[in-house]
Amino acid sequence: MxxxxxxxxxxTPLLPAVFEAMRPFWIEHFGNASSIHQQGQYARAAVDHARESIAKTFHCRASEIVFTSGGTESDNLAIFGVLNQPRPAGAGPFHLITTSVEHHAILHAAQSIAKQGVEVTFLPCDARGIVDPGPLAAAIRPNTKLVSIMLANNETGVIQPIAPLASITHAAGALFHTDAVQGAGKLAMDLSAHGDLKDVDLLSISGHKMYAPQGTGILFVRRSVRLAPLFHGGSHERQRRAGTENVAGIVALGKAFELAHQWLTEDAxxxxxxxxxxxxxxxxxxxxxxxxxxxxxxxxxxxxxxxxxxxxxxxxxxxxxxxxxxxxxxxxxxxxxxxxxxxxxxxxxxxxxxxxxxxxxxxxxxxxxxxxxxxxxxxxxxxxxxxxxxxxxxxxxxxxxxxxx
Missing domain, CATH: 3.90.1150.10 (Aspartate Aminotransferase, domain 1)
Structure with missing residues (x-):
């Protein structure tokens, strides 16, 4: 059949070109990207190239790309990384705003951090699945630290009006995160100072939703944002994500982004x-x-x-x-x-x-x-x-x- x-x-299936890009890093070029010998430095160069390719697609700095194991880790790093920051002396709890239609990686993280004392607000959507900017503006408080609203819904495909939502958030002095897992490879994303996502501070991607391997992902972290790490160990990813890099997966993710950029821009x-x-x-x-x-x-x-x-x-x-x-x-x-x-x-x-x-x-x-x-x-x-x-x-x-x- x-x-x-x-x-x-x-x-998604692994594209042949993506597989061919990553294959040598399982056998021939297996070095640890943190090692200083030639094998290690070859791996480091491959990681750096992938990071630069992804940053070029997003119109952001390579240093703002953090490699993770996928969308769930990226979402959790954004939520806990921002909200587990030390609060000023005498300050009350932080406030998180998200929506009722998020992926469970966000919903369950929000429920978990609420048990730690963070105040959480869940915004509603309309009958089409759209989150209106009005309720967001009304929900923001002086202690609102983070707003997390997905770019495209994983069940319906509905795209949220991220630009006005992020603009409202920034005007109130809070940070904005978007789970862009279902938008990656389907929508162009411009994180530059003049782009449509210029007010987005954190953005999550999962590789296996865009023809890269399962177990790969990224979190875009704008350089002005500080994160408390989820993992503790080495100083990998500029001390934001400890652990030896998945070199083969990262190389594949970089290639998948290159192919996605071609697919989005050529549109034959x-x-x-x-x-x-x-x-x-x-x-x-x-x-x-x-x-x-x-x-x-x-x-x-x-x-x-x-x-x-x-x-x-x-x-x-x-x-x-x-x-x-x-x-x-x-x-x-x-x-x-x-x-x-x-x-x-x-x-x-x-x-x-x-x-x-x-x-x-x-x-x-x-x-x-x-x-x-x-x-x-x-x-x-x-x-x-x-x-x-x-x-x-x-x-x-x-x-x-x-x-x-």
């Missing part, structure tokens, strides 16, 4: 963000045309080009995921980190969906390798699977023609 993969927001008719958005839109339109009582979660909001989240009333998402998997199509019921959870998606319920409709929602996330033929196949498999599951549903009122057949 030929399999079709439409779960790229969970993880048969490749690039515009083509990927075309495939996503054709998939959505084909599903909506063939299936009744379904709809797009986040419709009307700006979304990354590869992601759609669709509800199918009278169908359990888990059952649909399994049914399609048996036919060779891999999709998701939502965040891969919550796979197997019985609770409905916190993202979708925050958008106002009922628990039943949230449980009837699935995510399809395309990759840069998705083809027109795969879209055609999906548009055959999905309607058939939904129809079959609805036949088994006690809540589904069959159309008269089907009921009498």
């Amino acid at each position: 030929q399999r079709i993969y439409m779960d790229a927001n969970a993880t 008719p048969t490749d690039g963000p515009t083509h990927l958005a075309h495939l996503r839109d054709r998939l959505e339109q084909g599903i909506l045309a063939q299936i009744e009582e379904c709809g797009i979660n986040g419709a009307g909001a700006p979304r990354v080009s590869n992601t759609t989240n669709i509800y199918f009333d009278h169908v359990e998402a888990e059952a649909l995921v399994i049914a399609l998997d048996l036919k060779g199509l891999s999709i998701s019921g939502g965040s891969a980190c919550q796979s197997g959870a019985t609770e409905p998606s916190h993202v979708l319920t925050s958008m106002g969906l009922s628990p039943a409709r949230a449980r009837a929602s699935v995510r399809l996330s395309l990759s840069r390798l998705t083809t027109e033929a795969e879209i055609d196949t999906a548009l055959t498999l999905i309607p058939a699977a939904v129809a079959h599951l609805r036949e088994l549903s006690p809540t589904y009122n069959k159309p008269a023609a089907l009921a009498s057949a």
